[in-house]
Amino acid sequence: MSGRHKDMDDDQAMESTTPRKAPPVHAPMDQFRVDNGELLVGGIPLTRLAARVGRTPFYAYDRGLLATRVAELRAALPPEVKLHYAMKANPMPALVCHMATLVDGIDVASAGELKVALDTGADPHEISFAGPGKQDGELMQAVAAGILVNVESFREIAPLAAASEALGLPARVAVRVNPDFELKSSGMKMGGGPKQFGVDAEQVPELLAEIGRAGLAFEGFHLFAGSQNLRPEAIVEAQRKSFELALRLAEHAPATVKFLNLGGGFGIPYFPGEQRLDLTPIGANLATIVDEARTALPQAGIVIELGRYLVGEAGIYVARVIDRKVSRGHTYLVTDGGLHHHLSASGNFGQVIRKNYPAAIGNRMDAAPGEACSVVGPLCTPLDLLADRMNLADAGPGDLVVIYQSGAYGPSASPQAFLGHPAVIEVVV
Numbered sequence: 257m258s259g260r261h262k263d264m265d266d267d268q269a270m271e272s273t274t275p276r277k278a279p280p281v282h283a284p285m286d287q288f289r290v291d292n293g294e295l296l297v298g299g300i301p302l303t304r305l306a307a308r309v310g311r312t313p314f315y316a317y318d319r320g321l322l323a324t325r326v327a328e329l330r331a332a333l334p335p336e337v338k339l340h341y342a343m344k345a346n347p348m349p350a351l352v353c354h355m356a357t358l359v360d361g362i363d364v365a366s367a368g369e370l371k372v373a374l375d376t377g378a379d380p381h382e383i384s385f386a387g388p389g390k391q392d393g394e395l396m397q398a399v400a401a402g403i404l405v406n407v408e409s410f411r412e413i414a415p416l417a418a419a420s421e422a423l424g425l426p427a428r429v430a431v432r433v434n435p436d437f438e439l440k441s442s443g444m445k446m447g448g449g450p451k452q453f454g455v456d457a458e459q460v461p462e463l464l465a466e467i468g469r470a471g472l473a474f475e476g477f478h479l480f481a482g483s484q485n486l487r488p489e490a491i492v493e494a495q496r497k498s499f500e501l502a503l504r505l506a507e508h509a510p511a512t513v514k515f516l517n518l519g520g521g522f523g524i525p526y527f528p529g530e531q532r533l534d535l536t537p538i539g540a541n542l543a544t545i546v547d548e549a550r551t552a553l554p555q556a557g558i559v560i561e562l563g564r565y566l567v568g569e570a571g572i573y574v575a576r577v578i579d580r581k582v583s584r585g586h587t588y589l590v591t592d593g594g595l596h597h598h599l600s601a602s603g604n605f606g607q608v609i610r611k612n613y614p615a616a617i618g619n620r621m622d623a624a625p626g627e628a629c630s631v632v633g634p635l636c637t638p639l640d641l642l643a644d645r646m647n648l649a650d651a652g653p654g655d656l657v658v659i660y661q662s663g664a665y666g667p668s669a670s671p672q673a674f675l676g677h678p679a680v681i682e683v684v685v
């Protein structure tokens with residue numbers, strides 16, 4: 257009890273000297289320019305873009321912002337580090353084509369993604385394929401394409417050897433390692449402890465021996481610890497530990513290590529209080545790693561693979577307000593878009609606590625924030641919520657709601673068939 261009273265005293269003391277702490281806010285979405293009250297996408301005012309697309313809802317990805325993001329990243333990282341695009345973040349073919357001109361390689365996670373990656377004209381040598389449960393047919397396609405397979409199981413060795421034999425082509429492989437550490441404070445952990453991804457580090461020497469016996473063309477290692485991390489020190493630690501683990505495992509390698517994928521996991525700010533990742537310490541750490549690799553693994557190209565970080569901030573989701581309803585004093589903007597197109601903005605794609613994505617009324621960008629309102633979709637479920645009690649500009653039927661940070665894990669990660677509304681349109685502008 258006395259402790260509790262002390263806290264209260266402290267609070268009162270604080271209040272008398274310092275102003276009440278402001279609630280956390282969204283990072284400014286200043287990657288998009290505004291002109292004459294309209295958000296610009298690829299230089300085009302939003303209402304004009306909506307007219308061009310022909311109907312709402314739609315996703316729009318800004319080509320210029322995608323290029324800028326890659327350029328900024330390259331400027332912050334040592335030139336020796338290769339950048340791969342993990343296309344599961346956004347597999348839209350026109351976008352992947354654009355990304356293929358900007359990055360050094362593409363990471364795919366299925367034969368379906370492999371087709372899109374090959375269709376871009378990307379060099380198959382720079383395409384890699386990861387994922388648990390690769391089927392024999394997919395492994396055959398991978399060997400025929402000449403891409404690198406990240407082996408995640410002892411089971412994959414025999415079908416890869418059979419494909420290599422049948423096609424008379426090398427089966428290029430790297431080993432995906434399930435590390436003996438986790439990526440701290442990552443939104444989604446994908447390494448460390450028991451996992452369906454990769455092969456446990458302690459079993460890797462045995463796997464490498466089998467790869468050697470089966471005559472597969474061993475090229476290196478792949479480590480991926482997790483996703484959506486906004487703490488540079490956690491990413492630095494994971495990359496350092498991944499490098500050190502790869503050095504230990506390289507002693508058991510059946511051939512020279514030519515490829516070392518240290519993962520990624522770079523996050524983007526989605527929620528109030530989150531800030532953009534500081535790349536400086538990550539660049540410095542990678543420079544040290546590149547330096548050490550020059551003597552320890554002289555043939556190895558260092559790769560990082562990023563999905564969300566490359567494409568997330570360049571995309572918006574646009575839905576039109578159909579109705580404005582007031583229910584017992586609370587205002588709802590009912591739109592033609594919802595969780596069936598944008599599951600993650602509704603808070604139902606792996607989030608524990610629902611928080612708002614940054615949002616705006618894209619054709620009223622100069623208007624002052626109005627009363628708190630909630631943006632909902634047309635689905636018959638209370639989960640269909642795109643913004644919960646946000647102070648957007650006052651809006652009504654016909655206005656365009658914009659959800660920012662929507663370039664990654666959008667349509668392909670949403671249950672589009674749910675309730676039978678039309679599929680969403682995607683454009684690269």
Ligand SMILES: *Cc1c(COP(=O)(O)O)cnc(C)c1O
Nearest residue numbers: 342345480483484521562563564
């Ligand atoms: C999902 C995934 C990525 C991409 O993660 P992002 O958070 O989008 O950067 C990269 N590599 C692997 C192996 C993945 O499974």
